[in-house]
Amino acid sequence: MKDPWGRIIDYMRISITDRCNLRCRYCMPEEGVDWIPMREILTLEEILEVASCGADLGIRHIKITGGEPLVRKGCCHLIRELKQIPGIEKVTITTNGILLGQYLKELTAAGIDGINVSLDTTDRCLFKKITGTDGLETVLESLRAAAALAVPVKVNAVSVDWSRWLEDGQKGIDWKDLLELARTDPIDVRFIEMMPIGSGRDFPAISHERLLEELKACYPGVQKDERVHGFGPAVYHRICGFQGSVGFISAIHGKFCDSCNRVRLTSQGYLKTCLCYEDGVDLRPLLRGELSGPEKKAKLKRAMGQAIAEKPMAHCFDELDSITEMKGMSRIGG
Ligand code: SAM
Numbered sequence: 001m002k003d004p005w006g007r008i009i010d011y012m013r014i015s016i017t018d019r020c021n022l023r024c025r026y027c028m029p030e031e032g033v034d035w036i037p038m039r040e041i042l043t044l045e046e047i048l049e050v051a052s053c054g055a056d057l058g059i060r061h062i063k064i065t066g067g068e069p070l071v072r073k074g075c076c077h078l079i080r081e082l083k084q085i086p087g088i089e090k091v092t093i094t095t096n097g098i099l100l101g102q103y104l105k106e107l108t109a110a111g112i113d114g115i116n117v118s119l120d121t122t123d124r125c126l127f128k129k130i131t132g133t134d135g136l137e138t139v140l141e142s143l144r145a146a147a148a149l150a151v152p153v154k155v156n157a158v159s160v161d162w163s164r165w166l167e168d169g170q171k172g173i174d175w176k177d178l179l180e181l182a183r184t185d186p187i188d189v190r191f192i193e194m195m196p197i198g199s200g201r202d203f204p205a206i207s208h209e210r211l212l213e214e215l216k217a218c219y220p221g222v223q224k225d226e227r228v229h230g231f232g233p234a235v236y237h238r239i240c241g242f243q244g245s246v247g248f249i250s251a252i253h254g255k256f257c258d259s260c261n262r263v264r265l266t267s268q269g270y271l272k273t274c275l276c277y278e279d280g281v282d283l284r285p286l287l288r289g290e291l292s293g294p295e296k297k298a299k300l301k302r303a304m305g306q307a308i309a310e311k312p313m314a315h316c317f318d319e320l321d322s323i324t325e326m327k328g329m330s331r332i333g334g
Pocket residue numbers: 020026027065066067068069094095096116117118156157158192193194195196197198199200201329330333334
């Protein structure tokens with residue numbers, strides 16, 4: 001379906017839980033968050049109903065997210081069912097990787113089309129400081145096991161200057177260490193500009209222009225990679241001798257709203273039309289209302305279509321006072 005700005009909306013991110021087994025400092029406040037009561041979270045059947053309506057409206061790609069999606073029981077079953085919906089072409093997942101090794105077999109059996117692992121550093125101490133957990137080795141093992149399969153694997157790292165987090169005398173952490181993952185394995189490593197959502201406001205975005213300049217200085221012969229890598233706004237470059245590419249997702253300094261193709265479903269059933277605003281529609285009352293069968297589906301589709309028809313033209317991350325979204329990223333799904 002087209003939105004009022006002529007953009008084709010064919011991508012839906014579905015958050016299936018607000019729970020998480022990590023506490024990334026830029027995503028969850030240090031004092032923690034109250035979990036949403038389970039009765040307020042959509043059941044897997046309700047998620048499938050919304051996805052089916054989305055498919056009728058032109059959604060072709062679904063990304064499963066959270067909180068941490070793999071902590072929700074039935075995540076792989078859901079993926080298998082989503083893959084059966086006529087019109088849905090790809091179902092992918094974004095995970096912190098802690099439980100990935102455990103679920104890799106089930107995910108591939110369910111037909112997962114791509115796995116994104118969020119990993120900000122390959123330094124064990126810094127990983128622990130950022131996430132609150134000594135889990136780097138577990139994530140790296142899962143990541144390598146995933147990369148050995150025939151499924152596209154990407155690493156997503158928020159681009160933050162972590163230098164003030166280092167202990168005195170600790171070896172400097174370098175974004176190039178993360179890039180090594182793309183040298184040794186067929187993994188795309190992507191840097192994502194921090195967005196001023198929730199605790200992310202305390203971590204100013206660093207410009208990708210500077211990163212790209214450094215990249216070119218370190219690896220002469222870096223070339224723009226024009227191949228299609230997915231459904232999103234990342235701009236890719238290839239480094240000679242590397243198996244994976246390096247990508248930049250620059251929501252702030254390289255605003256890409258004119259090619260936005262997505263909507264987001266929160267775990268409570270709210271269909272969000274832009275990350276920056278609370279605009280959208282609460283689908284849960286319709287899902288749990290009195291209607292059933294084709295009447296219910298028609299009403300859900302009307303509500304979703306109406307929300308898409310009112311999708312904002314662009315985010316306003318450069319004017320912090322205009323941001324109306326007050327939820328943290330763990331409740332939205334990234
Ligand atoms: N737990 C899963 C994970 O980490 O991939 C899925 C949910 S997490 C909210 C999705 C993505 O959002 C992660 O890659 C995380 O780094 C990113 N993220 C969290 N807060 C952000 C912020 N303020 N700006 C940009 N990305 C953010």
